[in-house]
Amino acid sequence: MADVNHTAFRPGTFLLVGIPGLEKFHLWISLPFFSMYIFALLGNLVLLFTIVREQSLHKPMYLFLSALTVADLLLSTTTVPRMLAIFWFRVGDISFGACIAQVFLVHFVFAAESAILVAMAFDRYVAICNPLRYVTLLTHSVIWRIELAAVVRSFCIVLPFVFLLQRLSYCRNRVIPHSYCEHMGVARLACTSIKVNVVYGLTVVLLSAGIDVVFIAVSYGLILRAVFQLPSAGARRKAMSTCGSHLCIILLFYTPAFFSFFTHRFGGHSIPRHVHILLACLYVVVPPMLNPVIYGVNNKKIRETVMEVLDHLCPSKTLVPGSTACCRL
Template identity: 65%
Template sequence: MAPFCHNRTNPQDVWYVLMGIPGLEGLHTWISIPFSSMYIVAVVGNLFLIFLIMAERSLHEPMYLFLTMLASADILLSTAAAPKMLAIFWFHSTDISFGSCASQMFFIHFIFVAESAILLAMAFDRYVAICCPLRYTTILTSSAIRKIGIAAVVRSFFICCPFIFLVYRLTYCGRNIIPHSYCEHMGIARLACDNININIIYGLIVALLSTGLDIVLIIMSYTMILQAVFQVPSWAARFKALSTCGCHICVILMFYTPAFFSFLAHRFGGKTIPHHIHILVASLYVVVPPMLNPIIYGVKTKQIKDRVILLFSPISECCQN
């Protein structure tokens, strides 16, 4: 680090260069085609899902209200990263100011932690629906759902705010190339010429005590759900109960699997996993789950599927006439 320290700069004066997907620069134009398509589907699909749930009073139930929160988070997550990513792929617009980079970093981490909390709330919803069905409406009232949503946002804000201070406290010495398609905490911190142990430790604490704790609680919820389901004598009743959890389990796997792959690859797989694979997975992560979530719930959830068919049936009738 010593060769860089003669040129110390204030964070406000730093401009970064986002490389996109290192090693695949020649394919950026081709890569942009599926990325832009997935981003459009993610935004349109989630907006449509929110509209459908808000417009249909029969869908004003806890499960669907939590789904509205998830869809909103998906739109924000993909929009925080995808437009700049596509600008890099299409127009080679790689420059980004420190302030813009820090803002993007904050919003991506903030939305990720909030979405993790929403998935935990959805697991709690399924637990109450299956294990305490008679108390479902009294436990998950509109007021309780609103408080859970606010708590998810407030928790995420206080967890992620220190990331801003941690990157602003560092001194930067001229290195400004980020081998990534968007800004994230350790990508910025590793360009500093200061000791970044605090950044590393805090990043691990956040991963373990927020997202990691959410996963543990989700697993506990589904363990109790399975115990309750397999105490039911009827196989038809068991299948019906488990089918209500199928969509949520798919969404959980899509959300956490690439995130933990990226987390582990970033810290332990530097020599075994090609860097461009790591960045490609991290880039796909901000568009693929947001794209697939409304499709999964639209196809697998009977109430939503019926409402979609009902909504578009007048259009098909008009076309036939």
């Protein structure tokens, strides 16, 4: 039997188990995940619609924000619906091709969103530390080039994951102890050596996301230095509040991702598997849920534009037919 279990082959399907060790709580766990996903979906769609519709928001900060919104929609939609299918209906089967595609999309969107966060940090640095050159430095053509470069970089560094997984020979064990397909989670099912996968994955993280984090830290360090030099206490408080909320989102984005990555490679059995998988699941839904709030609701211009759109779609003085109540409370 041992010989049969270790026969190398290409599996037709894999089986995702959800959160190992917490299977009996899947239904309860699904409720907050479903709520967060719906909130993320609606919030990002409203934010994207508002930015696209309103001409006055076609400025560098908001164009980068729209790119972040698209990345959030892709990240959550690529993973959460299948995750909920596992939690609700125990439908964990996923074809080999679909699993590889999910690996590519999850890592591609992460790398792209990381690059967008760097661009947004640079945008804030120029706006606060060098405002006189803001319009000349960040033209529309420059913004499109930055976003295109983010997409091309992400594609180039993530595409090898597909070939590295396809070259492996897999054992009879096709159970992935995760809620979605992730590079190392799939690679660990192989019977052959995965040393190349480990080395390349570590290199990608250190030379892409790791460098991105350094650039973001330097940018916000320079921004905070400029903020503390402002003469007005009110201006300092406002700038600190904005920077603080942005930094919280950045920490929420990178911390679970790095935790999941390094746990897969170096955690061993020191960290319970269900803790690792649960944090990896939160990483794909919590930042997409909070980004519209931090970058949208807290932004006065976006908030006012959303209210104008609501007033246009549903005027406050218009009564609902057959009712004495206003269309919008």
